[in-house]
Amino acid sequence: MRTSVTTLPAWVRDSLRCPACREPLSDAREGDHLEALTCTAAACGLRYPVQGGIPVLLVSDASPTATPNAPAAPATPGPPDAPAAR
Numbered sequence: 001m002r003t004s005v006t007t008l009p010a011w012v013r014d015s016l017r018c019p020a021c022r023e024p025l026s027d028a029r030e031g032d033h034l035e036a037l038t039c040t041a042a043a044c045g046l047r048y049p050v051q052g053g054i055p056v057l058l059v060s061d062a063s064p065t066a067t068p069n070a071p072a073a074p075a076t077p078g079p080p081d082a083p084a085a086r
């Protein structure tokens with residue numbers, strides 16, 4: 001008897017919507033393992049993690065998937081310390 005949840009009940013899955021834009025979510029699977037739910041809206045494209053079979057539909061925990069021009073984190077060394085202007 002397996003306890004790991006890899007699929008959500010249909011009624012649960014059907015009621016899930018992106019909290020940011022209310023569009024349906026698509027499954028992001030790693031093999032049989034449901035890893036995340038991805039918003040189907042191209043303009044939104046948030047990816048919600050699934051932790052222990054429980055989708056975490058929090059915008060604050062979501063990560064964007066639509067990154068058309070994602071900068072590759074250029075190494076821009078900022079000033080080590082701001083000038084002590086007081």
Ligand SMILES: [Zn+2]
Binds near residue numbers: 019023039040041
């Ligand atoms: Zn969305």
